[in-house]
Amino acid sequence: MWSTWTEGGPPGTRYNRSKSGWFDTSTFxxxxxxxxLPTLRRQEGKKLLIGDNLSSHINMEVLKACKSHNIEFVALPPNNTHLTQPLDVVYFRPLKLHWHQILDKWKETLEGQRLPTIPKNTFPTLLNKLWExxxxxxLKAxxxxxGIFPTDEAPVL
Known part of the structure; x- marks a missing residue:
């Protein structure tokens, strides 16, 4: 991990990595x-955590912790995240479009014209521009x- 990643990035950001570069059980x-868990512990009543059926989300330690802290863990059905996963349906497309705009602007800078890739110490600042x-x-949309909230089966059917 690069110590410079915590500088200039979105507040409260936590970074992690895996050998493969993919989200795995350890990073989950x-x-x-x-x-x-620290966030949900502070909230009253029953909580819901929705997973998208990625194999690393089906984790016994996490499921035990959910049960003991009144958190219901729901895995969305496989092969339909384009219909049921809120982030896939509404969030990622605008996010990707805005990210491409940020990258295009960076490529117009002296650094962006000179370098073939984004330096690791520049990435958090660009990420923060996206997050802002x-x-x-x-997310609510x-x-x-x-149809998750308010509950309505029509969007999926």
């Missing part, structure tokens, strides 16, 4: 136990469009 556990333009409304 770290995300859950260091970010999700994402609103809660984007995904839950509405997939």
């Amino acid at each position: 556990e770290d995300w859950f136990f260091s970010l999700v 333009n994402i609103t809660d409304n984007h 995904g839950f509405t469009k997939t």
Whole structure:
């Protein structure tokens, strides 16, 4: 991990890595136990954590922790995230479009013209620009469009 990644990035960002570069069981556990569980512990009542059926999400330690902290873990059915996963349905497309705009602007800078790739110490600053333009409304729209909240089976059917 690069110490410069914590500088200039979105506030409260936590970085991780895996040997393959893909999200795996270890990174999922770290995300859950260091970010999700501490946040959900502070909230009253029953909580819901929705997974997208990635094999690393089906994790016994996480499931045990969910049960003991009144968190219901629901895995979406496989091969239909384009219909049921709020982030896939509404969130990622605008996110990707905005990310490409940020990258295009960076490529116009002296550094961007000179270098073939984004330096690791520049990445958090660019990520922060992306994060500043994402609103809660984007996330909420995904839950509405997939029929998760408010509950409505019509979008999936």
